[in-house]
Amino acid sequence: MDSSYLSKENLIYKTLASNDKIYIREQKGLFQRIRRSLNFFLMAIFALVPFIKYNSSQAVYFDLQQQQFHFFALTLFPQDLLIVCFIFVFSAFLLFYITKLFGRVWCGFTCPQTVWMLIFNWVERRIEGSHSHSKSLDSQPFTAKKLVKKSVKHLIWAAISLLTALVFISYFVPVEQLYMPFFTMQSSSLTVSWVLFFAVCTYINAGWIREKMCQHMCPYARFQSAMFDKSTKLVSYDQQRGENRGRRKRLQEKREDMGDCVNCNLCVQVCPVGIDIRNGLQYECINCALCVDACDMIMEKFNYQKGLIAFTSEQTPFNGWKRHAGYGSFIAITLMAIIVWGQTWQDFEVNIIRDRQALYRVNQEGKIENSFIIKIRNKSSQSKQYKIELAGLDSAKIIGASQVEVFPHELRTISIVVSVDNPLIDKKNDISFEIVDESSKSQIVKHNSFYSGERGW
Ligand code: SF4
Ligand code: SF4
Numbered sequence: 363m364d365s366s367y368l369s370k371e372n373l374i375y376k377t378l379a380s381n382d383k384i385y386i387r388e389q390k391g392l393f394q395r396i397r398r399s400l401n402f403f404l405m406a407i408f409a410l411v412p413f414i415k416y417n418s419s420q421a422v423y424f425d426l427q428q429q430q431f432h433f434f435a436l437t438l439f440p441q442d443l444l445i446v447c448f449i450f451v452f453s454a455f456l457l458f459y460i461t462k463l464f465g466r467v468w469c470g471f472t473c474p475q476t477v478w479m480l481i482f483n484w485v486e487r488r489i490e491g492s493h494s495h496s497k498s499l500d501s502q503p504f505t506a507k508k509l510v511k512k513s514v515k516h517l518i519w520a521a522i523s524l525l526t527a528l529v530f531i532s533y534f535v536p537v538e539q540l541y542m543p544f545f546t547m548q549s550s551s552l553t554v555s556w557v558l559f560f561a562v563c564t565y566i567n568a569g570w571i572r573e574k575m576c577q578h579m580c581p582y583a584r585f586q587s588a589m590f591d592k593s594t595k596l597v598s599y600d601q602q603r604g605e606n607r608g609r610r611k612r613l614q615e616k617r618e619d620m621g622d623c624v625n626c627n628l629c630v631q632v633c634p635v636g637i638d639i640r641n642g643l644q645y646e647c648i649n650c651a652l653c654v655d656a657c658d659m660i661m662e663k664f665n666y667q668k669g670l671i672a673f674t675s676e677q678t679p680f681n682g683w684k685r686h687a688g689y690g691s692f693i694a695i696t697l698m699a700i701i702v703w704g705q706t707w708q709d710f711e712v713n714i715i716r717d718r719q720a721l722y723r724v725n726q727e728g729k730i731e732n733s734f735i736i737k738i739r740n741k742s743s744q745s746k747q748y749k750i751e752l753a754g755l756d757s758a759k760i761i762g763a764s765q766v767e768v769f770p771h772e773l774r775t776i777s778i779v780v781s782v783d784n785p786l787i788d789k790k791n792d793i794s795f796e797i798v799d800e801s802s803k804s805q806i807v808k809h810n811s812f813y814s815g816e817r818g819w
Contacts (some may be wrong), residue, residue, distance in 0.1 A: 383500070384573060385493035386483045387631035391655025397470075403479050412532035417743050430771060434757050437741050437771060441711070443705050452696040459689035461589045464673070465596040469582070470650030475575050478526070478568035479634060482519055489515040493631060519569045520561070527560035573635040577646050587645065592676040593685065597649050599629075599640045599671050607640070612664055622666050629653035629671055639671055649673075709742040710768070712797045717777065729781040731761070737775045738797065740768040747800040750778065754793040758781035765800075 368769040407418035414421040416434045423432045438445065457468055468475060474480050489511055490496040502508055532540050535553055543549040544557065567575060577585050590596070604623035623640065630638045632653060634645040639653050657671040725731050749765050752758045761779040768774040780793075 383635075384487050384634070384636040385497045385631075386634050387493040387628070387656075388484070388629075389632040389652050389656050389659075391652075391658060393651035397650070400471055401480075404472060405477070409529045412529070412537050416643065419743070420536050422533065423536065426534060435743065437709075437743065439711075439739070439741065442707075445700065445707075448696055448700045448703060452693065452700060453477075455685065455689050455692040455696060458589050459686075459693060461586055462591060462594060462685075462689060465590065465594055466583075466586055466647070466649040466650070469576065469580075469648035471577075473648075475567065475580070476634065476648060476650065478522075478564060479572050479748045481522065482568045482572075483634070485518050485522070486515055489508050489518070499690075516569075519565055523561040523564035523568070524557070526564045527557045530560050573646070576635060576648060583645060583704075591685070592679070595675050596643060597639060597647060597651055597654060597671065598643065598674050599623075600669070600674070601640070604640065604670050610664075622661070622664075622670050624660060624664060626660055628656040628660055632656045652782050709740070710746065710748070710797075710799060711739040711741065712795075713737040714795050729757075729783055731779050731780050731781045733777060734795075735775060735777055736795070736797075737773060738766065738768050739773045740770060743770045744801075745769050749800055750796045751796040751798060752780065752793060753796055755782055758793055 389704045409423050412420060416432075419432065421432070421434050424430075425432065429440050460468060486496060487493070490499050499508060499511065500742050528540065528544065531553065534556075540553065541551070549557075571579075603621055605621045606619060607623035607625045608620050609625050610617070610620065629640070630653075632655070633639070634650060634652065635648060637644050639647065651673065654671050654673070658668040661668045661670055680763070705814070711719075714734055714736050717735050722730055722732045736750065738748055745767060747765060747767050750760060751764070752760060759781050762779055763776075766774060766776055782793075
């Protein structure tokens with residue numbers, strides 16, 4: 363594996379070279395088909411998920427105002443942030459593991475930056491023609507024809523950006539309050555500002571910044587090489603087979619002094635980051651395999667064996683457990699943490715505190731009374747009845763109502779008074795509050811307090 367791509371000169375050269383616009387040539391082939399199908403599937407999910415209803419509300423929805431995240435029957439509050447951390451850690455290790463096995467396939471096949479960049483390129487090719495037509499159009503002086511082509515292209519780019527922004531915002535604003543009001547100009551100025559902000563970001567990213575985002579801004583590009591090992595499958599050029607490269611006619615006999623690379627430069631023209639994979643592994647390569655499709659097509663035309671550029675590794679991938687142990691164990695641990703969280707998660711939350719405003723008091727019957735503040739959060743989407751019970755001291759009783767109804771997602775605060783007999787006991791006795799969800803009976807939350815004779819709790 364060539365590590366010279368990390369040299370200072372190489373980095374400076376790449377930075378300077380990357381200032382030129384890259385005119386990506388379109389390429390068909392196996393990997394391009396895989397990417398298109400995958401992208402179509404993922405984009406359909408991205409756009410359609412906000413339209414799914416659950417209990418007549420949007421099934422997946424971030425309610426920023428109420429600080430809630432709704433995912434079908436599950437509603438998460440800021441105090442449930444732990445599960446979000448687990449999911450992020452799990453996803454990060456899964457990504458690292460896939461990178462260790464197949465290099466930067468995330469970047470090449472599913473990263474939104476690459477996907478939108480290639481969508482914008484597809485539009486550019488439809489309007490301006492092939493990559494060489496596009497290049498020559500840019501070098502021409504401004505004419506009416508050029509103005510029309512450029513305007514149409516930018517208008518379509520702007521429309522795609524606007525749609526992307528609307529889809530993204532629909533995870534934060536219910537679809538009924540977003541699409542129609544937006545197009546009939548009845549949306550709030552806050553919603554319009556956010557939609558326009560994300561539309562401009564998409565337009566600039568996919569239309570103008572393009573591969574420079576991957577080369578200079580994305581941190582993942584910088585540390586990905588730390589995850590590679592000698593068995594990582596990376597897109598690479600078979601130098602032994604390809605060199606000496608040289609142009610030739612299609613039906614010409616193979617020459618002993620020439621390798622299989624016909625020096626057609628197609629692998630460079632299709633590369634979205636503008637590199638020549640024949641120069642060895644380079645940090646800009648996003649493993650998109652467009653050059654693999656291009657080279658395979660040429661090999662087929664020349665009746666040579668495919669795979670001059672291919673997903674290969676420096677050594678045969680080994681399947682021993684050691685290779686998978688590191689990331690595998692982190693993935694397993696975080697997955698277990700998610701499962702345990704799911705098993706122990708309850709759809710209501712209780713917080714009980716002693717009422718600091720009032721001291722204990724002795725009532726007319728000679729019993730000790732103390733006040734408690736109970737906060738019950740109903741995280742479910744149904745109204746629930748909760749019963750408050752006491753355990754620990756037989757004489758402990760709740761004075762007043764011990765049942766409370768809490769509406770969906772509501773935080774209900776109630777104050778209760780607890781009395782106990784025999785104030786002269788001078789030892790500590792545990793007392794427990796049991797909050798029972800009356801609908802399921804199975805969910806109980808206990809909070810301990812203690813009674814210590816004349817001092818109360
Ligand atoms: S596409 Fe293949 S044959 Fe053409 S220049 Fe690249 S490596 Fe050589
Ligand atoms: S070198 Fe090949 S795999 Fe790497 S980014 Fe360019 S086209 Fe994609």
